[in-house]
C-alpha cells in the first residue's frame with residue numbers, strides 16, 4: 491500500500507483540505523477513488539509519494555478496539571465462571587468439613 495505525505499498539498503487541493511485531513515493515517519484508497527480524480531490529479535499525487543506501508547507489520551494487523559474489547563469480555567466471562575465454581579467448591583469443602 492502506497493503512503494503519501496500530502497501536508498504541502500493541503501492548501502492547494504481543489505476538493506479542500508478537510509476531506510484529505512479526514513482521510514489521513516488510514517487507507518484512503520476508496521475515498522480517493524470515490525472522488526473520481528482525473529488523470530492529472532493522479533500524476534500530481536506521485537510527487538507526494540513517500541513509500542510503501544508494510545501491511546504485514548504488527549501495526550497493520552493490530553486488532554481494532556472493539557475486537558479487543560469483545561475478546562476481553564469473553565475472557566472476563568470465563569474468569570467470572572471459574573471464580574464462581576472455585577468459590578462453590580471451597581464453600582462446599584468447608585461445609586463438609588464442619589459436619
Ligand code: HEM
Pocket residue numbers: 494496499503504505506509510512513518521522525526527528529530531532534535538
Ligand atoms: C495527493 C493526493 C491528492 C491529490 C493530488 C488530489 C488532487 C485533486 C484534484 C487535482 C482535484 C480536482 C479535480 C480533478 O482534477 O480530479 C481533486 C478533487 C477532489 N478531491 Fe482530491 N486529491 C488528493 C487526495 C484526495 C483525497 C485523499 C480525497 C478524499 C479523502 C480527495 C477528495 C477530493 C474530492 C471530494 C474532490 C472533488 C472536489 C469537487 O469536485 O468539488 N482528494 N483532487
